[in-house]
Amino acid sequence: MSEHLSPLVLNALADGELTPDELRSAKQHLEDCLACSSAALDECLLKSAVTRLGHRHQPSEVFAARMAAMLRSPGTKVRMTHATVPHARGNALSKWAMAAVLLLTMGAGALMAVLSLDHRNAASQREALTAEVTDAHIAMLAADQPQVLSSDRHTVKPWFQGKLPFSFNLPDKLPPDVTLTGANLTYLGRQPVAQLVFTIGKHKASVFLRGTSTTNSSGFGATANGFHVIEFTAHDLEGIAVSDVDPARLAELANLLRAAQTQP
Amino acid sequence: MTLLPWRRKTEAPAPDTSSFGDLALPLLPALYNFAAWLARDRGIAEDLVQEALFKGLRGFSTFQPGTNFKAWMFRILRNTFLTSHSGLNAMRTVALEDEINEHTGAPIPENAIDRRTPELHLLRLSDAEALERAMNKLSPPLLEVLLLADVEEMKYREIALLLGVPLGTVMSRLARARSFLRRELAQVNEWAREAGQ
Numbered sequence: 001m002s003e004h005l006s007p008l009v010l011n012a013l014a015d016g017e018l019t020p021d022e023l024r025s026a027k028q029h030l031e032d033c034l035a036c037s038s039a040a041l042d043e044c045l046l047k048s049a050v051t052r053l054g055h056r057h058q059p060s061e062v063f064a065a066r067m068a069a070m071l072r073s074p075g076t077k078v079r080m081t082h083a084t085v086p087h088a089r090g091n092a093l094s095k096w097a098m099a100a101v102l103l104l105t106m107g108a109g110a111l112m113a114v115l116s117l118d119h120r121n122a123a124s125q126r127e128a129l130t131a132e133v134t135d136a137h138i139a140m141l142a143a144d145q146p147q148v149l150s151s152d153r154h155t156v157k158p159w160f161q162g163k164l165p166f167s168f169n170l171p172d173k174l175p176p177d178v179t180l181t182g183a184n185l186t187y188l189g190r191q192p193v194a195q196l197v198f199t200i201g202k203h204k205a206s207v208f209l210r211g212t213s214t215t216n217s218s219g220f221g222a223t224a225n226g227f228h229v230i231e232f233t234a235h236d237l238e239g240i241a242v243s244d245v246d247p248a249r250l251a252e253l254a255n256l257l258r259a260a261q262t263q264p
Numbered sequence: 265m266t267l268l269p270w271r272r273k274t275e276a277p278a279p280d281t282s283s284f285g286d287l288a289l290p291l292l293p294a295l296y297n298f299a300a301w302l303a304r305d306r307g308i309a310e311d312l313v314q315e316a317l318f319k320g321l322r323g324f325s326t327f328q329p330g331t332n333f334k335a336w337m338f339r340i341l342r343n344t345f346l347t348s349h350s351g352l353n354a355m356r357t358v359a360l361e362d363e364i365n366e367h368t369g370a371p372i373p374e375n376a377i378d379r380r381t382p383e384l385h386l387l388r389l390s391d392a393e394a395l396e397r398a399m400n401k402l403s404p405p406l407l408e409v410l411l412l413a414d415v416e417e418m419k420y421r422e423i424a425l426l427l428g429v430p431l432g433t434v435m436s437r438l439a440r441a442r443s444f445l446r447r448e449l450a451q452v453n454e455w456a457r458e459a460g461q
Binding site for chain 1: 391411443
């Protein structure tokens, strides 16, 4: 086997900076070297985690509106200053009218900017959530076994007692080829969540349950890296199902979990 | 500050030079985020962004249409940070051994990469708070490269041009930054394991 991939090559691999020849050579090595494959996976997961966390600082709405007003009307600001001096004795009514128009323009610009930022922030949060659950699902697939390994819902559910600030129900019955495999305590958006692991045929599926968030992300479906992501809400819980299984089967599991939350 | 024309060609269409606001406003969240990480203070970050936007607005005539506006604005913001009080304090410590000799290979130590099984790493990475603490401990030269590569998804050459450093320095700083994060997270994991015993 050739020498291990250097840290710089592993970095460049995660960053998509290898030349085609370097990439081919690295891939050949990774096929035979478990240690480097592990390091490469670690590198990608670290990059992904930094990417998610790196977006955490958002400008306040007030600041965004102020900057939007400044950027939308920079020329106006200059013209106002220049215009008021030579025409100081001019028609006062026209000056007030101009000021009113300018204020309205700036206000509308600021409002549009805030709305636009809100929209972008919501989309960005949704993308971040999709990436986060997909990563957590991949991490579960890479791990040997979940933190609690049991197909018994009466074992899995109590395991979360004291670990989560909410409780949940598991379905009484699952379809014939669907089994509960276990569960993990993990984190989404820095909040503790339950990751329930199911087997659907030969596929693994994760269902994340958490207390209802304040983010506007309910009811979305997405696909990321070949994995289907389905979100649902039930009472005070928010659920997100992730798997590479047929989306209809995943939706069926999500519906069962949602229905289970209505049980006493 | 001298605003140098940004010469790197990009695939982006030529921007409308008549509207600085149209180009700069979509960058506001990214600029603020970058400033907040570097300054570690919301108020200072707002001041830095506002000053950078003013400088960009004033120097917009020097910006070459069709070149990379985002990199141009990030460079202005970074220079604003470097000349600020907090920036001057933060940048006093700069790793002198950053330069690497690209002819003889990288001097990044082999132990910068942990080749053990990844299960422990996966658990560590689920701890966002620990990762945030580790990122906040990074020196500004390492943090800025990490943010530009991982958060702003800039290419190495783009970052090298923005920072005005050789490509090898970007690669070296990135490797060192990630190595530092790995070590910090490993330590957190070690403490958690000891506490669990």
